[in-house]
Amino acid sequence: MPDIKVTPLGAGQDVGRSCLLLTMGGKNIMLDCGMHMGYNDERRFPDFSYINPDGPITSYIDCVIISHFHLDHCGALPYMSEMVGYNGPIYMTHPTKAIAPILLEDMRKVSVERKGEQNFFTSQMIKDCMKKVIAVTLHQSVMVDNDLEIKAYYAGHVLGAGMFWVRVGNQSIVYTGDYNMTPDRHLGAAWIDKCRPDLLISESTYATTIRDSKRCRERDFLKKVHECVDRGGKVLIPVFALGRAQELCILLETYWERMNLKAPVYFALGLTDKANNYYKMFITWTNQKIRKTFVQRNMFDFKHIKPFDRQFIDNPGPMVVFATPGMLHAGLSLQIFKKWAPCENNMVIMPGFCVQGTVGNQILNGAKKIEFENRQIIEVKMSVEYMSFSAHADAKGIMQLIQYCEPTNVMLVHGEAEKMEFLKEKIKEEFNINCFNPANGETCVINTPVKIPLDVSLSLLKAEAKKFNMLPPNPERRRVLHGVLVMKDNTHCLMDVEDACKEVGINRHIIRFTSTVYLNDSGPPLSTAKKLHQLLEEKLSQWSVTISDVEVSVESVIVKVEGDENEQKSIFVSWTNQDEDLGSYILELLSSMAK
Amino acid sequence: MKLYCLSNDPNKPCHILTFNEITMMLDCGLSMQSVLNFLPLPFVATNRLLNLPTWMPNDVVDADLEGELKENCDRVFVDSPLEFCPPLDKLINFAQVDVILISNYLCMMALPFITEGTGFQGRVYATEPTLQIGRLLLEELVIYIEQCPKAGFATQWKNFVHKLPYPINEAFKPKSWKQIYNMANVNASLSRIQMVGYNEKIDVYGALQVVPASSGFCLGSSNWIITTDYEKIVYLSGSSTLTTHPRPMDHNSLKNADVLIMTDLTQTPISNPDSMLGVLCVVVGMTLRGGGNVLIPCYPTGVVYDLFECLSLKMADLGVANCPMFFVSPVADMSLAYSNILAEWLSSVKQNKVYIPDEPFPHGMLVKSNKLKHFKHIYSDGFSTDFQEPCVVFCGHPSLRFGDAVQFVEMWGNNPRNCIVFTEPDFDYIEALAPYQPLQMKVAHCAIDTSLNFTQANKLIKELKPTTLVVPECYTKPPAGAPNLTELVIDSTPERTVIPYKWGEVINLPLKRKQGKVYIENDVAKQVHPVEIKPGTFLSTITGNFNVKDNIYNVKELKPTSDIGPRNINYEWGSINLSELMAKLSKEGINDAKLDNTANGYVIHLQEKDALIHLDEKNTHVLCNSDENLRSRLRTILMQCLKKF
Structure with missing residues (x-):
């Protein structure tokens, strides 16, 4: 039996550092190449020595596919291609190709220039890495080589996020990356056709969550921000530069407009304009409403949201600040957090998932004191709110996707182990298909049925x-x-x-047998033939029995009646060797009648 | 496989292709040559047009015809709402069309005629730019025509076409002409389009696969590759090998087709688009410097983007940078906005700008710096305040029969300092100007047609190596106006069959399907026992349960049933060695076999049992009464004497 092998190097029963190795029909494919935000040591990158302990991996990998620009999906790409060594093709969508290098550079700066990390990739490496990238459009069928075909589907989640269908020969898989089954304020919902892959590899960040309606969450969010601003507090919203940030900006912008609020809203300087420009340029990747109205009013031209300056941190009075990065693990958002955390009037709203090891994760778990590397201890008196705005599919969404594409096997990755177990059982129960959730480094082998194509005249x-x-x-x-x-x-x-x-160029040799049975049946031969026809039709319901004059035939078997009106009838049964079963069966049937 | 030709204009193609039980429409272009026979539609009635003398054929007295025809400068025009020549609807019922493939936004103007009110229920495929920009073109057309309603619908003239002077007497099938559709039809029709991406494999009812490939002609333009597992048909419509703003043409996927249908070649075979662009820049520069205005009648998309870019640079060089460019079209704003968000469909140079991120076209910048101003109409708010002369005006329609261009020709026509520059190749400029004569303004003809010329087309065919080439008949002869230009044809070479077609014809194409594809499952494959017949040649019978779903054939294991059902069988071959057979018979205890010759073989008579075996080269016939025991023994013996697979 042919099989499909999948080994997670990251994101196996874990969130962050997505990187899966897929082997199918003799091809090796790397799905995503992410980094872990929670680590500062070698654990932040996937363990590429698994592929080749001695260095470059070009000869082991046929292609790399990046699902979207989040760093937990592409953060290790320059490390992999330039430092470990990979010269093969890397595929991603156009928006991902445009945005990923900016985020990589941003992250590099934070790690190297602020944290002083060593052995990190350089700006030039990011550029060299991006030269190996081939941009793909949605639904375009890309032949990586003669046997390996890939195709991207819309995934929602963030601008340019794709789900990838990969085929080698008759085997196929779908890798979802991160996806979102409900449209939001700026993106559409993920979509896939009934491609019936042998394996669906789905993220499962929110495996056990069935989220309440988006509208409620939005109202809640606005209410909390409004209340905090009203009492003169400062609101910090740690976000990643692209993605949720734009959705929340649209939300606040319209609310500020409607409620005529005066408190300033800031967006961390630098990336804002650039980020919003990408959204303007790739408007075809946003949702229908934005696409329809962009000529009259571009949703990404904000009136109330101004660029943020570091000096504003100590400004008195209320304000709302969007700052990067989203998990409070470094950079400006962490800097602001340190300043504002000790004041109980302030609030931090975490709009997305935070991986283990980040400050975001600690405060969400209720930590009231945070200790930093330099022994600095910060007391957290500000209120901490968690609002799940990160656009992942919830349990319902995952089930929906399975229903859409009808896979024969499902694999869950990018989620927490115990939550996966719950969903796994549910999938098995509801769809009656196999479901796997391998841990990092564990190889999962999935057997696929063989179907051999055959030319036929x-x-x-x-x-x-x-x-x-x-x-x-x-x-x-x-x-x-x-x-x-x-x-x-x-x-x-x-x-x-x-x-x-x-x-x-050979001659067939046809062997035909003719046997005779004598039957006492008065009446003309035609009526005997009709009786036999009826009998055979009854007995051989699977076959087509025809009659023409005094001959009844089934396949090559001919039953012919001869004899005068009142005489005994000679019945000739004749057939070719190929119909031996049928012929001898009919002969026997008639012989037993004759007796 | 059959090809129906429904359009008379190879540059506004419309075909039906039937293959593998699928009826497919290839493009639905709308020929607009008909409008040249009509008087222009201004929004403000001009005295000149109102006072044109009525024309009547010499020997005709018909009160109904009176007033339908008007004369200007020895030319006769119909005074009526405009009519268009839709694709021929007599050869095929559009309700039977399964799929429509649209190559580019210039080849879809007849879509509402095909899909609305005809019972059409099929699918329509086009790329995203084709849909978005095609929508702009359709909307512009409808708005232009609806804003100039005209009373009095002329019909009688169609009965006297043979008595009318040239060129109206050569009008093509005027009785089939129709008035344009309305906006509701446009919206309904466009809502049927399913957007596809380049190289997306689209399954058509399991019977065919169609793939659009970039054709390099305009934003989102495509050629179509139609395949089964064994046959490949390529439909090549508007294509360009030049480097302009669209994604370059994809040659590779078009290679080695069984049938290549090629249409929509250049309409200006003798002029070179690059040098035309050069001439245009010079003409514009000189006119502006002389204080004159330039009118460029054009479509609201396509080459205009290149013209904005090129002219703005040239005008700066020539010191006329302060002259504004006006882009007037009901869809001008949409056109400018859309062109800048379709990066994935642009040339790599333009595409790379998006990564910076910069807008791919400079016209956003030109608008911001007030070098390019766009308005929906000349009566739109702000136009009269912003309007300043001398200037360059881009506006529709290139036929000069409707749209704001009509107003500009009337306004600027009698000043010899002004100039009208024709860049769109669709209409003969002399015909376009005929109802405005006599004109004082200068006329420049700089048709820029980037689609394939004959040299490029012949080179491309050589490279693509199709077995059969199918082209409009007019491409196999030199142009009617220039019979000596024998290089302006598609070469016929012995390497391939060239089949010409023309309007109204149904052509049988020499593509016969010989093979299909089935998928056999593991259990069936296990039962294959190949027998070597000759060195390297193997045979094996295969029998299986046959499953057909969505035109996909699957063969599963045949599970045995209780009663007699189908099962795998084998075949005997070769001939029987007589002495071997006789020896075997006697070994089996049959000693009374008597051998006789017959006309074409032998007969063996088993005397005691009264059974006969007739033998010849290819047949053996065993006749015995009802002695099953004997028959079965004979069968075994015979089988031992023959080879089988």
Whole structure:
């Protein structure tokens, strides 16, 4: 049995550092190449020495596919391609290709220049890495080589996020990356056709969550921000530069407009304009409403949201600040957090998931004191709110996707182990299909059924169809294809036996048997023939029994009645060797009648 | 496989292709040559047009015809709402069309005629830019025509076409002409389009696969590759090998087709688009410097983007940078906005700008710096305050029969300092100007047609190596106006069959399907026992349960049933060695076999049992009464004497 092998190097029963190795039909594919935000040591990157302990991995990997620009999906890409060594093709969508290098550079600066990390990739490496990227458009079928085909589907989640269908020969998988099954304020919902892959590899960040309606969460969010601002507090919203930030900006912008609020709203300087420009340029990737109205009013031109300056941190009075990064693990958002955390009037709203090891994760778990590397201890008196705005599919969404694409196996990644277990059982129960959730480094082998394509002569197919269509409709009747497979000169073709003999230049030898049965049945031979016809039709319901004059025939078996009106009838039963079963059965039937 | 030709204009193609039980429409272009026979539609009635003398054929007295025809400068025009020549609807019922493939936004103007009110229920495929920009073109057309309603619908003239002077007497099938559709039809029709991406494999009812490939002609333009597992048909419509703003043409996927249908070649075979662009820049520069205005009648999309870019640079060089460019079209704002968000469909140079991120076209910048101003109409708010002369005006329609261009020709026509520059190749400029004559303004003809010329087309065919080439008949002969230009044809070479077609014809194409594809499951494959017939040649019978779903054929294992049902069988071949057979018979205890010759073989008579075996080269016939025991023994013996697979 052919199989599909999947080994997670990251994101196996874990969130962050997505990186899966897929082996299928002799091809090796790397799905995502992310980094872990929670670590500052070598654990932040996937363990590429698993592929080749001695260095470059070009000869082991046929292609790399990046699902979207979040760093937990592409953060290790320059490390992998430039430092470990990979020169093969890297595929991603156009927006991802545009935005990923900016986020990588941003992250590099934070890590190297602020945290002083060593052995990190350089700006040049990011550029060199991006040169290996081939941008793909949605639904375009890309032939990586003669046997390996990939195709991207819309995933929602963030601008340019894709789900990838990968096929080698008759085997196929779908890798979702992160996706979102409900449209939001700026993006559409993920969509896939009934591609029936052998394996669906789905993220499961929110495996056990069924989220309440988006509208409620939005109202809640606005209410909390409004209350805090009203009491003169400062609101910090740690976000990633692209994605949720734009959705929340649209939300606040319209609310500020409607409520005529005066408190300033800031967006961390630098990325804002650039980020919003990408959204303007890739408007075809946003949701229908934005696409329809962009000529009149571009949703990403904000009136109330101003760029943030570091000096504003100590400004008195209320304000709302969007700052990067989203998990409070470094950079400006952490800096602001340190300043504002000790004041109980302030608030931090975490709009997304925070991986273990980040400050975001600690405060969400209720930590009231945070200790930093330099022994600095910060007391957290500000209120901490968690609002799940990160656009992942919830349990319902995952089930919906399974229903859409009808896979024969499902694998859960990018989620927490115990939550996965719950969903896994649910999937098995509801769809009656296998579900896997391998841990990092654990190889999962999935058997796939074989289907061998065979060329067949059209005349054989047509003859079968003609024969089948001539019979009265009967849902029970099975269609049967019979032919001779001719294999020569590395070609093969299934054809009719006569054509096959002609093709290879041999003569068929036909053996025919004729036996005689004597039957006492008065009346003309025609009436005897009719009786026999009726009998055979009854006995051989699967077959087409025809009558012409005094001859009844089934396949090559001919039953012929001879004899005068009042005499004993001679019944000749004749058949070719191929219909031996049928012929001898009919002969026996008639013989027993004669006795 | 059959090809129906429904359009008379190879540049506004419309075909039907039937293959593998699928009826497919390839493009639905709308020929607009008909409008040249009509008087222009201004929004403000001009005295000149109102006072044109009525024309009547010499020997005709018909009160109904009176007033339908008007004369200007020895030319006769119909005074009526405009009519268009839709694709031929007599050869095929559009309700039977399964799929429509649209190559580019210039080849879809007849879509509402095909899909609305005809019972059409099929699918329509086009790329995203084709849909978005095609929508702009359709909307512009409808708005232009609806804003100039005209009373009095002329019909009688169609009965006297043979008595009318040239060129109206050569009008193509005027009785089939129709008035344009309305906006509701446009919206309904466009809502049927399913957007596809380049190289997206689209399954058509399991019977065919169609794939659009970039054709390099305009934003989102595509050629179509139609395949089964064994046959490949390529439909090549508007294509360009030049480097302009669209994604370059994809040659590779078009290679080695069984049938290549090629249409929509250049309409200006003798002029070079690059040098035309050069001439245009010079003409514009000179006119502006002389204080004159330039009118460029054009479509609201396509080459205009390149013209904005090119002219703005040239005008700066020539010191006329302070002259504004006006882009007037009901869809001008949409066109400018859309062109800048379709980066994935642009040339790599333009695409790379988006990564910076910069807008791919400079016209956003030109608008911001007030070098390019766009308005929906000349009566829109702000136009009269912003309007300043001398200037360059881009506006529709290139036929000069409707749209704001009509107003500009009337306004600027009698000043010899002004100039009208024709860049769109669709209409003959002399015909376009005929109802405005006599004109004082200068006329420049700089048709920029980037689609394939004959040299490029012949080179491309050589590279693509199709077995059969199918082209409009007019491409196989030199142009009617220049019979000596024999290089302006598609070469016929012995390497391939060239089949010409023309309007109203149904052509049988030499593509016969011979093979299909079935998928056999593991259990069936296990039962294949190949027998070597000759060195390297193997045969094996295969029998299986046959499953047909969505035109996909699957063969599963045939599960045995209780009663007699189909099962796998084998075949005997070769001939029987007589002495071997006789020896075997006697070994089996049958000693009374008597051998006799017959006309074409032998007969063996088993005397005691009164059974006969007739033998010849290819047949053996065993006749015995009802002795099953004997028959079965004979069967075994015979089988031992023959080879089988």
